[in-house]
Amino acid sequence: MEIIIAKHAGFCFGVRRAVDMAEKALEGGRRVYCLGSLIHNQQVIEKLEQRGLVTVKDPAEVPVGSLFLVRSHGIDPNIVKDIIAQNGEILDATCPFVRRAQMVAEKFHNDGFDVVICGDPEHAEVIGINAWASNSAKIIHDANEVSSMKFKGTVGILSQTTQKVELLQDIVAELLKKTKHLVIENTICLDSSTKQAEVSALAKEVDIVLVIGGRNSSNTGKLVQLSEAQKTPTKHIETASELQLEWFAGVKKVGIAAGASTAQFLIDEVVDKVESLC
Numbered sequence: 001m002e003i004i005i006a007k008h009a010g011f012c013f014g015v016r017r018a019v020d021m022a023e024k025a026l027e028g029g030r031r032v033y034c035l036g037s038l039i040h041n042q043q044v045i046e047k048l049e050q051r052g053l054v055t056v057k058d059p060a061e062v063p064v065g066s067l068f069l070v071r072s073h074g075i076d077p078n079i080v081k082d083i084i085a086q087n088g089e090i091l092d093a094t095c096p097f098v099r100r101a102q103m104v105a106e107k108f109h110n111d112g113f114d115v116v117i118c119g120d121p122e123h124a125e126v127i128g129i130n131a132w133a134s135n136s137a138k139i140i141h142d143a144n145e146v147s148s149m150k151f152k153g154t155v156g157i158l159s160q161t162t163q164k165v166e167l168l169q170d171i172v173a174e175l176l177k178k179t180k181h182l183v184i185e186n187t188i189c190l191d192s193s194t195k196q197a198e199v200s201a202l203a204k205e206v207d208i209v210l211v212i213g214g215r216n217s218s219n220t221g222k223l224v225q226l227s228e229a230q231k232t233p234t235k236h237i238e239t240a241s242e243l244q245l246e247w248f249a250g251v252k253k254v255g256i257a258a259g260a261s262t263a264q265f266l267i268d269e270v271v272d273k274v275e276s277l278c
């Protein structure tokens with residue numbers, strides 16, 4: 001049986017940078033606080049937490065004067081200001097591509113545009129980006145929502161970095177029916193679009209696709225959707241322990257893709273287990 005691994009499977013630049021920053025900060029022996037998951041991969045977070053990373057759900061849980069690491073998805077700038085006001089030390093692991101989206105949202109808002117974010121309103125990155133636009137943005141996750149919305153003046157649209165470009169295109173097409181003044185900033189990151197194109201191509205040439213990544217990972221979820229769209233049997237797993245022998249009955253080629261937060265050791269473990277099973 002042949003195993004084909006997507007060329008860009010696993011850690012993207014932004015996640016690699018955030019994990020490196022966390023590991024370096026933890027070398028000093030201090031506890032490092034992070035609001036929400038630094039990255040969307042539980043196995044990697046558990047390893048960092050064993051070394052002293054503390055993931056909190058509320059800024060009030062961050063002790064005064066702490067070392068605080070801003071997650072790769074970015075956060076509300078007012079939270080950072082509050083932590084600095086409490087003598088906190090900030091390490092900013094916001095991915096530079098997310099930072100760009102934050103800056104676009106802030107500029108659109110400061111220019112008086114009606115700000116639209118193409119993305120999941122529940123996703124931490126989108127919540128953070130909206131905060132940079134003073135929480136004024138309309139967040140759209142389905143192009144059909146546009147028809148019932150009202151817009152005024154110039155509309156500025158940007159995207160969650162891991163969204164599918166097709167969704168951005170669909171929303172833009174609907175917005176054009178509503179306004180003649182539309183400014184578009186495509187803030188989808190290159191890593192996301194590369195991984196998405198790869199998984200679509202991979203799904204066409206294999207009998208089953210294994211997509212490795214956190215179940216809370218937006219970009220991993222997109223890879224699963226795109227593989228399934230090719231009508232190829234697709235399994236979303238977090239670790240090798242979830243693999244089942246019956247998935248591989250009659251399978252000649254296995255494709256492996258992995259989300260941007262998936263560490264190499266998790267990919268290696270899946271490859272080893274597939275080889276041993278088959």
Ligand code: SF4
Binds near residue numbers: 013097161260
């Ligand atoms: S997927 Fe893109 S935007 Fe998100 S952390 Fe990775 S490089 Fe940054």
